[in-house]
Amino acid sequence: xxxxxxxxxxxxxxxxxxxxxxxxxxxxxxxxxxxxxxxxxxxxxxxxxxxxxxxxxxxxxxxxxxxxxxxxxxxxxxxxxxxxxxxxxxxxxxxxxxxxxxxxxxxxxxxxxxxxxxxxxxxxxxxxxxxxxxxxxxxxxxxxxxxxxxxxxxxxxxxxxxxxxxxxxxxxxxxxxxxxxxxxxxxxxxxxxxxxxxxxxxxxxxxxxxxxxxxxxxxxxxxxxxxxxxxxx
Numbered sequence: 001x002x003x004x005x006x007x008x009x010x011x012x013x014x015x016x017x018x019x020x021x022x023x024x025x026x027x028x029x030x031x032x033x034x035x036x037x038x039x040x041x042x043x044x045x046x047x048x049x050x051x052x053x054x055x056x057x058x059x060x061x062x063x064x065x066x067x068x069x070x071x072x073x074x075x076x077x078x079x080x081x082x083x084x085x086x087x088x089x090x091x092x093x094x095x096x097x098x099x100x101x102x103x104x105x106x107x108x109x110x111x112x113x114x115x116x117x118x119x120x121x122x123x124x125x126x127x128x129x130x131x132x133x134x135x136x137x138x139x140x141x142x143x144x145x146x147x148x149x150x151x152x153x154x155x156x157x158x159x160x161x162x163x164x165x166x167x168x169x170x171x172x173x174x175x176x177x178x179x180x181x182x183x184x185x186x187x188x189x190x191x192x193x194x195x196x197x198x199x200x201x202x203x204x205x206x207x208x209x210x211x212x213x214x215x216x217x218x219x220x221x222x223x224x225x226x227x228x229x230x231x232x233x
Contacts (some may be wrong), residue, residue, distance in 0.1 A: 004219075008085075014219075022116070033064075033145065033186035034185060035064060035065050036062070036063075036185060036187055037061075037208065038061070038062045038063075038064075038187060038206050038207065038208060039059065039060070039206070039207050039209045040059065040061070040062055040146065040204060040205070040206050040210075041058075041059045041205045042058050042059070042060070042203075042204050043055070043056070043201075043203045043204075044056045044200075044202045044203075045201045045203070046199065046200050047198070058074075059074045060072060060074065061074065061209065062146070063212065063215060063216065064144055066105065067103070067104060067105045068102065068104040069102075069144055070100060070101070070102050070103075070216045071101045071103075072100035072101075072216065075099065080089055083192075087181075095137055096115060096134035097135075099115040099116055099117055099124075099149055100116040100118075100124070100216065101114070101115055101136070102114045102116060102217055103143050103214075105140050109140075111128070111140060111143075112125070113125070113131070113134075113138075114126065116216075120224075121222065121224065122223050122224040122225065122226055123226075124218060124226055124227070124231070125225065125226070125228060126228040127227070127229065128227065130229065131227050133228075134228075135226065139163075145186060145187055146188050146191070146204070146206060147173070147179055147188040147191055149186075151155065152181065154178065155168035155169060155170040155179065156170065161183055162182055164182060164185075165180050165181060165183065166181045166183055167179070167181075168178055168181060171213075174195045174196040174197065175193060175194075175196075176193065176195075176196070177191070177192070178191070179192075185208070186188070187206055188206055189206050190203070190204065190206070191203070191204040192204075
């Protein structure tokens with residue numbers, strides 16, 4: 001399971017940087033934000049004590065509609081073909097990095113989180129006690145908005161809104177976090193965190209894309225449903 005945690009750590013750190021500033025509850029008031037179809041580009045850099053610079057980049061697409069969010073990493077076709085050639089029979093753990101994730105917010109504020117395994121035509125329901133295994137923080141605010149609006153309240157607004165964007169900034173010790181927030185669209189166009197010594201930097205760039213012809217969760221007819229716990233050794 002350590003492999004899954006490492007694989008998803010880039011995403012987890014990029015979209016959850018604001019969690020350092022505020023631990024907002026998962027159960028929020030009803031969402032009042034527009035539907036969005038977004039492309040999310042992640043970049044992270046760490047300069048180690050050994051002098052080696054380690055950089056990670058990946059891109060995802062995110063579709064949000066009122067009470068549900070679908071997040072899917074873009075993966076090269078040749079990588080997918082190689083994975084499909086493996087034996088997927090028996091007990092195997094879903095790849096939390098490459099598997100799409102579908103999160104729905106229930107009426108009581110609880111979350112229904114599922115990994116989607118297209119090659120096996122099944123959805124894997126993940127209970128909250130296993131969220132850490134798949135790199136999911138269980139926070140609806142950061143899942144739906146990418147940056148939890150509750151965290152923005154603890155940041156300093158820099159200047160006035162310009163071109164529809166409000167810049168926020170927060171500093172804690174050597175760490176600086178900046179968020180360029182699209183006021184109308186209710187999502188961050190950019191989230192960046194960096195330390196004062198140039199040893200680490202993370203950046204998330206978000207842009208609007210066209211809606212898919214069919215929303216991905218509407219393509220799951222006929223998929224089996226299993227629990228993540230059933231796949232544990």
